[in-house]
Amino acid sequence: xxxxxxxxxxxxxxxxxxxxxxxxxxxxxxxxxxxxxxxxxxxxxxxxxxxxxxxxxxxxxxxxxxxxxxxxxxxxxxxxxxxxxxxxxxxxxxxxxxxxxxxxxxxxxxxxxxxxxxxxxxxxxxxxxxxxxxxxxxxxxxxxxxxxxxxxxxxxxxxxxxxxxxxxxxxxxxxxxxxxxxxxxxxxxxxxxxxxxxxxxxxxxxxxxxxxxxxxxxxxxxxxxxxxxxxxxxxxxxxxxxxxxxxxxxxxxxxxxxxxxxxxxxxxxxxxxxxxxxxxxxxxxxxxxxxxxxxxxxxxxxxxxxxxxxxxxxxxxxxxxxxxxxxxxxxxxxxxxxxxxxxxxxxxxxxxxxxxxxxxxxxxxxxxxxxxxxxxxxxxxxxxxxxxxxxxxxxxxxxxxxxxxxxxxxxxxxxxxxxxxxxxxxxxxxxxxxxxxxxxxxxxxxxxxxxxxxxxxxxxxxxxxxxxxxxxxxxxxxxxxxxxxxxxxxxxxxxxxxxxxxxxxxxxxxxxxxxxxxxxxxxxxxxxxxxxxxxxxxxxxxxxxxxxxxxxxxxxxxxxxxxxxxxxxxxxxxxxxxxxxxxxxxxxxxxxxxxxxxxxxxxxxxxxxxxxxxxxxxxxxxxxxxxxxxxxxxxxxxxxxxxxxxxxxxxxxxxxxxxxxxxxxxxxxxxxxxxxxxxxxxxxxxxxxxxxxxxxxxxxxxxxxxxxxxxxxxxxxxxxx
Amino acid sequence: xxxxxxxxxxxxxxxxxxxxxxxxxxxxxxxxxxxxxxxxxxxxxxxxxxxxxxxxxxxxxxxxxxxxxxxxxxxxxxxxxxxxxxxxxxxxxxxxxxxxxxxxxxxxxxxxxxxxxxxxxxxxxxxxxxxxxxxxxxxxxxxxxxxxxxxxxxxxxxxxxxxxxxxxxxxxxxxxxxxxxxxxxxxxxxxxxxxxxxxxxxxxxxxxxxxxxxxxxxxxxxxxxxxxxxxxxxxxxxxxxxxxxxxxxxxxxxxx
Numbered sequence: 002x003x004x005x006x007x008x009x010x011x012x013x014x015x016x017x018x019x020x021x022x023x024x025x026x027x028x029x030x031x032x033x034x035x036x037x038x039x040x041x042x043x044x045x046x047x048x049x050x051x052x053x054x055x056x057x058x059x060x061x062x063x064x065x066x067x068x069x070x071x072x073x074x075x076x077x078x079x080x081x082x083x084x085x086x087x088x089x090x091x092x093x094x095x096x097x098x099x100x101x102x103x104x105x106x107x108x109x110x111x112x113x114x115x116x117x118x119x120x121x122x123x124x125x126x127x128x129x130x131x132x133x134x135x136x137x138x139x140x141x142x143x144x145x146x147x148x149x150x151x152x153x154x155x156x157x158x159x160x161x162x163x164x165x166x167x168x169x170x171x172x173x174x175x176x177x178x179x180x181x182x183x184x185x186x187x188x189x190x191x192x193x194x195x196x197x198x199x200x201x202x203x204x205x206x207x208x209x210x211x212x213x214x215x216x217x218x219x220x221x222x223x224x225x226x227x228x229x230x231x232x233x234x235x236x237x238x239x240x241x242x243x244x245x246x247x248x249x250x251x252x253x254x255x256x257x258x259x260x261x262x263x264x265x266x267x268x269x270x271x272x273x274x275x276x277x278x279x280x281x282x283x284x285x286x287x288x289x290x291x292x293x294x295x296x297x298x299x300x301x302x303x304x305x306x307x308x309x310x311x312x313x314x315x316x317x318x319x320x321x322x323x324x325x326x327x328x329x330x331x332x333x334x335x336x337x338x339x340x341x342x343x344x345x346x347x348x349x350x351x352x353x354x355x356x357x358x359x360x361x362x363x364x365x366x367x368x369x370x371x372x373x374x375x376x377x378x379x380x381x382x383x384x385x386x387x388x389x390x391x392x393x394x395x396x397x398x399x400x401x402x403x404x405x406x407x408x409x410x411x412x413x414x415x416x417x418x419x420x421x422x423x424x425x426x427x428x429x430x431x432x433x434x435x436x437x438x439x440x441x442x443x444x445x446x447x448x449x450x451x452x453x454x455x456x457x458x459x460x461x462x463x464x465x466x467x468x469x470x471x472x473x474x475x476x477x478x479x480x481x482x483x484x485x486x487x488x489x490x491x492x493x494x495x496x497x498x499x500x501x502x503x504x505x506x507x508x509x510x511x512x513x514x515x516x517x518x519x520x521x522x523x524x525x526x527x528x529x530x531x532x533x534x535x536x537x538x539x540x541x542x543x544x545x546x547x548x549x550x551x552x553x554x555x556x557x558x559x560x561x562x563x564x565x566x567x568x569x570x571x572x573x574x575x576x577x578x579x580x581x582x583x584x585x586x587x588x589x590x591x592x593x594x595x596x597x598x599x600x601x602x603x604x605x606x607x608x609x610x611x612x613x614x615x616x617x618x619x620x621x622x623x624x625x626x627x628x629x630x631x632x633x634x635x636x637x638x639x640x641x642x643x644x645x646x647x648x649x650x651x652x653x654x655x656x657x658x659x660x661x662x663x664x665x666x667x668x669x670x671x672x673x674x675x676x677x678x679x680x681x682x683x684x685x686x687x688x689x690x691x692x693x694x695x696x697x698x699x700x701x702x703x704x705x706x707x708x709x710x711x712x713x714x715x716x717x718x719x720x721x722x
Numbered sequence: 723x724x725x726x727x728x729x730x731x732x733x734x735x736x737x738x739x740x741x742x743x744x745x746x747x748x749x750x751x752x753x754x755x756x757x758x759x760x761x762x763x764x765x766x767x768x769x770x771x772x773x774x775x776x777x778x779x780x781x782x783x784x785x786x787x788x789x790x791x792x793x794x795x796x797x798x799x800x801x802x803x804x805x806x807x808x809x810x811x812x813x814x815x816x817x818x819x820x821x822x823x824x825x826x827x828x829x830x831x832x833x834x835x836x837x838x839x840x841x842x843x844x845x846x847x848x849x850x851x852x853x854x855x856x857x858x859x860x861x862x863x864x865x866x867x868x869x870x871x872x873x874x875x876x877x878x879x880x881x882x883x884x885x886x887x888x889x890x891x892x893x894x895x896x897x898x899x900x901x902x903x904x905x906x907x908x909x910x911x912x913x914x915x916x917x918x919x920x921x922x923x924x925x926x927x928x929x930x931x932x933x934x935x936x937x938x939x940x941x942x943x944x945x946x947x948x949x950x951x952x953x954x955x956x957x958x959x960x961x962x963x964x965x966x967x968x969x970x971x972x973x974x975x976x977x978x
Contacts, residue, residue, distance in 0.1 A: 013832040017818070017825075024820040024861075275816030279877070281782040282810040442744070508937040634806055691841040 006289045014285065014293020015300075022263050022301065032259045032305035040309075040316040054188070063159045063193035066090045066152075071164035072177060076721030078204045079162075085196060088158050153184050159193030162201070174212070195463050249381030249405035252309060252336070253398060255377040256344055257307030261296055261368050264351035267294045272356075278444065290350075291440045296435060298348040306340050336405050339418065340424035343401050347375065349432035353439045356446070378402050389413065391629045392484050394420040397428050416557070416631040423631070427622060431473055438470065438610070467518075467525060472606025475514060476623050479598060482506045482626075496578065499586050507594035511602040526601035529712065531653040534705060539656040542643060543663025543700030548695035550639050559632035571672035581672065587669050599624045599641070600648040600657045608649070617645035640664065643703065652712025732758040732793055733916040734779060739788040741774050741940075744942075748774045749940040756918050758884070761911050763931035764920040767968055771940040772920040773812065776889045781809035793884055806834065809878035812889030814876070819863035823854060823873035826862065827880045830839070834881040841880065848876040852906075856872055857901065868899030875906060886910060888919040892926060904930060924961040936962075938968055 020070050022028045066088045067076060080087050152158050163180040169176045179201055183194035222289050271277040280290055310333060354371060358364035378399035389403045400421040407413050439445055467475075490498035515522050522528070531539075571587060578586075599620055607616035623639030625634045644657040740754040749771040756762045764772050771793035779790060781797050781804050790797040793807040817826040824845055831841030849858045852872045857865055862873060871891065878886065888907075892900040898947060900923075907917060907930055921927055928936060928948045936944040936951070944967050948960050956961040 007835070010833060010835065013829065017821070017829045020825075021818050021820050274819055275814045276818055278777075278782055278812070279815040279830070280833070281818070282780050282805060282808070282815060283830060284805040284835065285833045286802065447777075447783065 004294055005410075006286060010285050011296070014280075014290055015296045017269055018294050018297035019300065022266055023296065025266065028262055028266065031194075031262055032301050033308050036305065036308040037253070040312045044316045046403070057668050058188055060194075061189065062086050063089050063196050064157065064190065065160050065162060065193055066158045068161060068163045069165045071162070072175075074208075075164070075177075075201075078207075079200060079420075080721045082196075082200045085193075085200060090152075090158075093531045097210040122145075135299040150183050150184070153187060153190050156189070159183070159187075159190045160197055162197055179393070192364050238688055248313070248409060249402040250308060251313070252340060252405065253343070253378070253402050254376055255309045256302055256306050256340060257347055257372060259374065260302035260344060260347040261351050261355075263298045263301045264348055265355045265358070265364035265368065267298060267359055268352055268356040269358035269367075270361045272358070272446075273360040281446065287440050288437055290438045295348060295352060295436065298352060299344055302348055303341065306344060307337065310337065332408065335418070335656055337406060339401050339404055339408075339421060342422055342429050343398065345429035346425055346432055348396055349429055349436045352438040353432065356436075358440055389417050389421070391417070391420060392487075395424045395480060395629060397425055397628065400424065419557075420631045420634075422627075423634070424626060431619075435470055435473070466520060467515075467602055467606035468611055469607050471514075471612035472603045475511065475598075475606070476603055476627075479506060479510060480627060482510065496582070496586055500590055503590040503594040507591075507598040511598050515602065525605045526597055527605075527648060527652050527654040529653040530654075531651055531656050535653065535656055535709060536659065537601065538705035538709075540645065540661040540663065540703040541698050541705070542647070543660035544667060545695040546600050546640060546643060546660065546701040547664050547667050547704070548687060548691060549699040550636060552692060553639050554632065554636045556635050558633055563603060563630075563632055571669050582702075583669050583673070588662045588665035592658050592665060596644070596648075596654055596658045596661050599627075600644050601654055604645055604648060613649055617642060617649060620645050623632045646703075647706050650706050650711055651709060724741055733760070733913075734885060734918060735789075735791040736779065737780060737789045737791075739775065739790065740786045741748045741771075742786045747940055749778070752937070752940075752942060754935055754945070756885075756916050759911055759914050759915045760932045761907060761917045761919065761930050762933045762935065763927040764918060764935050764937065765924075765927055765964060766920075766937040766943075770937045772843065772937065773889055774940075776810075776812065776887050776918070776920060776938070780808055781805050782810070784884075803929070806881065807885045808883050809880045809881070809883035810889075811874055811887075811891055813893065814889075817862045817870070817877060818859050822859045822861055823860045823865075823876060824849065826873065826877055828912060830877050836881060844880060844882070845876070848879055852876055868895055868902070871895060871899060871903065884916060886895050886915055886917045886919070890920055890922065892921065892923060898937070900926070923933070924959070924964060926959040934965065936967055 017677075062084050064086045065079070067079065068090070076087070079085055080175050151162055153160070162179055163182065164177050166175050166177050181194050181197050181201075183190040185191055209223070211221060213222060268277075271280075281287065314333065350371065351368060354367050355364040357365050375398055378396070387403055389400065389407055393403060394400045402420060404413060404421050408418075483502055486502040486506055487498060490501055511526075512522070515525055521686040571583075603623060604616060604620045607619050610616075611619065621638045621644075624641035624644075625638030628634065628637045640661075644660060647660065648654060648657045734754075734756040735878075736755070737753050740747065741749040741750055746872065750895045752775060754762070755917060762862060764775065766772050774783065778785050779792070779797075779896055781790075781801050781919075785798075790804075792804045795807070797801045797804045803833055815848070817823065818829070821829065827845040827848065828838070828841055831839060831844065832838065834845075849855060854869070854872055856877065857869050857873075858895075865873065875891075892903050907919070910917060917931075931948060934946060944954075946954065951963045951967075952960060954956070955963040957966055
């Protein structure tokens with residue numbers, strides 16, 4: 002009925018939606034004003050309260066009192082110390098102390114420290130009134146404790162030193178015990194305690210030096226080891242790493258908020274205010290309406306993120322005086338580039354969900370679980386040492402958050418950045434397709450189809466056949482399960498991990514789903530017997546495709562370590578498996594199981610909703626992405642297109658299975674024979690003549706398939722092919 | 723454009739319309755025609771299937787079975803062409819509340835893929851015709867109900883549709899605004915438009931309609947001119963005729 006969306010109509014919708022939403026003060030405030038207000042305000046607030054508090058604390062003089070029988074020299078020393086004020090307490094209760102048994106420490110010292118005389122004149126201890134009851138002696142009883150708490154609470158003093166002498170008979174000197182009594186919940190008291198500790202240590206240092214001098218020894222005598230810490234991280238890196246967890250967290254959440262509001266406004270809000278039916282009564286195609294609205298949501302979200310980034314960077318660099326924090330323009334652009342596909346993804350998902358709601362408020366309710374889901378990955382960036390892995394790079398929102406956190410501290414492998422952007426972009430496209438489908442649904446638009454009913458109803462009658470959204474759902478489920486499976490089974494080795502994962506996840510799950518929905522398994526999975534001509538074609542393609550398209554792996558040249566890792570994997574890491582076992586684990590099992598999942602159920606679902614070309618391409622993209630590596634993406638996607646074409650044209654799953662098995666078996670064989678370091682070069686540069694030869698054979702196979710009359714479609718399609 | 727229309731039949735032809743939501747049949751086997759220069763009223767109690775019927779005719783809701791032809795275009799084959807010839811207004815079709823009536827008219831005119839200049843000229847003409855000068859540039863949310871409805875009608879007419887499908891457009895309007903709309907409908911009929919409208923106000927239907935379709939539980943209960951219906955049911959007016967045809971719970975004489 003209609004070919005391509007008319008750009009001018011999409012533009013009119015986009016322009017008007019942006020105009021309408023931007024006239025709403027709430028949106029305007031959230032997306033543009035808030036970032037420019039919030040960050041400077043927060044920064045100012047932080048400087049005023051937190052920083053101001055520390056500054057005041059640093060400035061203030063601590064009042065301290067000394068009880069017991071401290072040496073007079075110490076008293077004088079304390080009096081002369083800056084920012085300490087010695088308070089005379091007249092009403093101090095009798096602070097009689099239990100006699101302390103020092104013999105243990107002295108003995109221990111004697112063993113480990115042969116130096117005579119014992120150089121330490123002061124055993125300093127810090128007692129906290131919080132836990133004072135457990136520490137004896139001071140404050141030994143409840144009365145003393147109460148008295149000390151009262152003094153500190155009333156801020157008459159901030160901390161207390163109790164000191165008593167004891168005679169070190171072995172060395173013939175008088176040493177002292179000192180306890181610092183303070184309240185750790187009171188920051189002035191904590192500060193006073195730390196000042197006291199430092200002062201007492203300094204005084205002790207002086208006394209030690211005097212005693213050493215008397216013995217004719219230099220101070221260095223008791224310093225056999227000089228310890229100095231040197232932090233390797235530059236100041237810039239330090240301030241970036243302190244930003245690390247916070248910045249992606251804030252950016253991802255701001256992105257969520259700023260895409261959700263316009264998404265609700267343009268869907269549920271328009272239903273509530275009756276403009277959606279008005280739009281639908283015009284000759285604009287629903288696809289044009291969805292696209293116009295979608296781009297409007299995206300642009301608002303993107304503008305908001307940009308505003309946040311500009312404001313935040315400004316505040317960090319100039320407002321908080323961290324001018325050394327050099328967030329380069331390149332870094333900021335890369336961060337922006339990473340967030341861009343996420344904005345597309347969030348907007349599509351938010352619109353698809355919000356359109357189910359009939360009012361703005363209902364839309365907010367529906368989106369709040371999504372909000373939490375979106376905040377979760379952002380939150381994980383607060384975990385230390387979480388690094389991006391190829392499999393994590395496929396998880397939306399997680400990937401961007403972790404990547405930004407990492408980028409702030411160190412350079413990240415470009416393939417991970419590319420994989421993140423690629424994966425989020427692909428998901429965004431799929432989400433947009435899903436959104437347009439939802440918009441085309443009459444019960445949804447007229448408010449009679451609830452979200453849960455439509456999305457989560459897996460009633461058998463609703464799905465007589467698989468469709469694109471079910472295929473997509475299954476694909477995501479496959480990825481998640483495969484991820485957990487590999488996580489849980491890695492320790493058993495690949496020879497256990499691969500078969501279990503292949504049989505349960507890639508074969509078991511699609512069969513289980515088909516069984517649940519009572520789908521015709523033979524048709525969905527194309528269990529049709531191929532003729533001999535097609536088997537010949539499959540043998541030709543399977544044996545030559547890897548060589549004919551080996552150059553595709555060089556489009557994004559993998560580093561040598563990657564190739565080495567692949568070779569190791571293909572020979573099942575350092576284990577002596579027979580060629581037969583290797584072929585079964587690496588070629589036969591994946592060949593059967595992955596084909597049942599991808600060229601079986603997923604392709605069938607896509608074929609029901611899209612034209613054959615797009616269905617085959619989408620399946621191949623999913624297949625390529627499932628290999629969780631940027632370097633393998635292009636070759637596997639190319640292979641996926643051929644496999645999809647053969648499956649669609651011949652209607653038999655056994656041919657792609659055969660091609661897949663042969664293809665993998667060839668790789669195993671090559672890795673087995675040429676896997677040594679010396680032959681590495683040969684693998685990455687196949688002579689042109691061989692490539693051309695392989696292309697001819699592969700092309701011949703494809704030509705045979707092309708010439709074959711097309712098998713009837715396995716299941717009825719919703720779109721004209 | 724109008725030349726093309728005259729080549730086709732210039733009204734509504736509905737044949738065996740049926741709409742099902744799951745197991746529930748909202749409209750069943752409805753057939754009728756509305757010709758150019760005619761006002762046909764769709765009458766029925768709440769939930770009779772009026773809104774569903776009008777939505778199907780306006781092409782914003784699909785039909786389960788049956789056939790609709792508008793100005794000679796089949797709604798299932800040429801939906802977008804059908805929409806070009808229809809002006810649809812109901813309680814659900816509102817204007818963008820933060821835009822002015824003029825901006826709304828421009829937007830919907832552009833969505834009909836008409837040249838901007840033409841849309842602007844036509845908007846101005848409609849603003850003058852409906853005496854909207856005072857509020858044409860104020861946000862719709864600041865207008866009174868009567869002003870809003872005038873702006874709505876101006877929006878419906880922006881692409882000069884041959885067929886008008888109007889769902890309870892006088893509901894909740896004061897008498898002056900209602901009268902304004904009735905004058906507009908009579909004026910449109912005189913201009914040769916084909917009008918199908920639903921209402922709960924019997925006096926309006928009696929005053930305006932050339933033909934009435936009385937529907938109940940998704941099916942046609944009775945049809946005819948207002949006079950025919952009144953005579954057939956031996957009633958004094960259309961309200962009585964309606965009540966005598968539509969099964970209802972009597973509220974008088976049962977309080978014993």
